[in-house]
Amino acid sequence: MDQPYESTAHADHEHKPHGWRRWVFATNHKDIGTMYLIFAGVMFFLGGAAAMAIRAQLFKSGMELFDPGMYNSLVTMHALLMIFGAVMPAWVGLANWMIPMQIGAPDMALPRLNNLSFWILPFAGTLLLSSFFVPGGAPAGGWTMYPPLMEQFGASFPMVVFAIHLLGISSILGAINVVVTILNLRAPGMTLLRMPLFVWAWLITAYLLIAVMPVLAGAVTMLLTDHFFGTSFFNAAGGGSPVMFMHIFWFFGHPEVYILILPAFGVISEIIPTFSRKPLFGYEAMVYATASIAFLSFIVWGHHMFTVGMPVAAQLFFMLSTMLIAVPTGVKVFNWAATMWRGSLSFEPPMLFAVAFLFLFTIGGFSGLMLALVPSDYQYHGTYFVVAHFHYVLVPGAVFAIIGAIYYWLPKWSGRMYDMRLAKWHFWLSVISVNVLFFPQHFLGLAGMPRRISDYAPQFTDWNMVSSIGGFVFGASQLLFPYIIWRCIRSGKPAEARPWEGARGLEWELPSPAPYHSWQTPPSEAVLAHGAEH
């Protein structure tokens, strides 16, 4: 083992492949990551268009734009597109770009599987979106697909089931790739507890994905066989139960929300130390907190269905286990705050998004605690309060973290700086409008406005108008984002290898833009130490 990791690049991959083959036959983690991010961006704007349509319908009472069926389809497709089309693929895209760079690897462990994971997505998206054009319209039973309602839709029912199967296969294969890459391709010396937190967060996320996506596949398979082949899973007359679907679905569904947010925790743990110019406070506590959240996510699903009819003992169990999640999450929030404490702070766009995440995600966390309490949940359940809650954790939570991550690593990817002034405009427009959009929904929910409804009593009009105005501004300001990225790639000023002087980690030891095969030679201990200390 004289020079165990001497680089001798294979002739086939010294050069970038040209033309369409580079993308269709891709094996490069950066190319695949880029395709994932572009796909996520397209889905984000399609899901966003559905959201704009929803807010337009709700601008005032009277059902002026869509009939209830179309409205329900828009709500359902907005959720499916945003969760499975935008946020999850965006995280996989970021994992693809960053994990090999951050652990000192040349690429993902299974590059062809990686390509398969990506290319399933456009097909699944096509299947899902084309359901708008079949008899009966797009699925309209909500993204939770509860039977028997879900089975009562027309030709779109098997389309959404099989689209979910495709998306699930893609996620499982992608997650296996992430786990294997992290466990097997770390540079010598990159022990588990030296890994950047984004990598840790993704390792745990990937574990959750492999554990729960098959359960979702099982749940939608049962829907399919109940509908087409006469099984009785969710049919009480045959000895089954529609509530059973809810249990199986939420056994997937709760870990799923951590799948959406854990990588965000990783990103925030990278950005805040960089712009505080201090190491992350309590690194190991952060790792253990992430793992604890993942473990707890498997035993809290019942809090999504307190009002469905459940023994009191089960309600108590799910209430207490849910409130336990506040402990590791609190550890994280306090550690981020402690990292900023007496730091030398500066507020570049990634930091702005990270700080906004800290405040606004925490609001979503607190409203989650309110929903965790069985007696109060009886009041909030099925109202706009729930909508406000999960949009606070998903939009200024997950989506802000994705935007922050892209602003953070874009100079490394493109080798160019973006327009800071425009990016700050993007931030301020987003952060103000997102609160105008979602904060009034708390009031609406507490006042009794039900969610998933295409019309409402006139007394809810004022806050709905405010919320819609916030929504339109938020939607419009997101158009800045692709423009800023496009300008950056086309004509940005060249970026240094370490464009943020407080940044730590191996990715900043590579030149900007990063070479096509990130680390052909594993970084030495000296490089590792330099990356970590800087």
Next chain:
Amino acid sequence: MTDAQAHAHADSNYYVPHGSPWPIVAALALFCLMLGAVLFLDGVTSAWSLLPGPLLLIGLFIGWFSTVIGENQKGMYNLQVDRSFRLAMMWFIFSEVMFFAAFFGALFYARTFAVPWLGGHGVKALAHYLLWPRYASTWPTNGPAHVGGATFEAMSPTGIAAVNTLILLTSGLTITIAHHALRAGKRGRLKVFLALTFLLGFTFVALQAHEYIGAYTHMNLKLTTGIYGTTFFMLTGFHGLHVTIGAIMLVVIWLRVLRGHFTPERHFAFEAVAWYWHFVDVVWLCLFIFVYWL
């Protein structure tokens, strides 16, 4: 480790495979499979639309695995790649375990909660009093409305199921003997015991088909026989599908053994299939206990 490393001359490099058309073909095949099913279920086409997807998938598996086996035989994969394959297979099997867990969960939920509640026991018995006051919950059951017919016969644990348990346990033994033979370089014994393993696997599938035919023709036990028929056929059906796939994988491995593809030190494909076979075995034991026996 150093001995093995000496074999793999390329071990000192990271290995990144070149581009390949197979992933996009795989995505296309999966899409055809799903689209074919959608068109058939929505009544747009007749059953022919179910065909292109599986055919493409078969072609895909032959093509992609041939490429990988070819590259492997050329010595392009170092030990790090070997480790990646191993880890990936383990996590893939874990995902399969969770798929079965969903269906076992449905079985346990029905037996522990749904059926007793429908029969008026426990805290959520309202449906019993309002809808089906005369329903006495038992297991097996096809529900308060007797979905699928007034009477049916439940599957006995002492019939074909017992024989099949014996068959699968024996096959677990034979594949282990084959593995030891491979590691000891005893190729004659390897070939025989590996062949025995897949023959036992196919026998299992044949007996299960016989069991299904009996259930449909003599016992009035069908997929549509309420929750009992549902859980019985869905659980054993998905398991039978996995046994079939596993047995086909064993045949492929056997053919590769005949061609001398494996060395006593490096035989990842053999081990992956063996793991898969043991996984199928364990699922069967759970099925035997919870579906047939208890």
